[in-house]
Amino acid sequence: MNVVQPIALASDRVMTALIAGLELEFGRGAGEALASRFMEAEDIDIHWDARNEERWIGAYGSQEGEVELDRIAATGFLDGRWFVALFIVDGDGNAHGMLSCRTCASADAAALAFAQAR
Structure with missing residues (x-):
């Protein structure tokens, strides 16, 4: 039986698990460097998946005939830190x-920054 958890529920363990898996595959010492590169490459998706709360800010400018995009503010907890980010999201939620993206020292600071996001 597999148990699947969204990143938001397991975000405090994401980097630890990623580093451990990469060290098993590529050897001790390589895991941290590779995990950092992986996180950079997948930064947008990882933060989007780790969101706890989101709020529509407004439409994101697009040309006639293009996909309609929105600006969405989101807050979440990832790798031991609270964050508030402003995303460009399509109608399917991608x-x-x-x-x-701003990191915050506490949940209260993140809540304040999230409320002020424009």
Whole structure:
């Protein structure tokens, strides 16, 4: 039986598990460097999947005939830190980009930054 958890529920263990898996595959010492590169490459999707709360900010400018995109503010907890980010998201809920991402010292600071996001 497999148990699947969203990143938001297991976010405090994401980096630890990623590093451990990469060290098993590529040897001790390589895991941390490879995990950092992996996180950079998948930064948008990882943050989007780790969100706890989101709020529509407004439409994101697009040309006639293109996919309609929205700006969405989101807050979440990833790798032991709270964050607030502004994403570009399509109508199917897929993140296409991250305009900004701010880490916060506490849940209260993240809640304040999330409320002020524009």
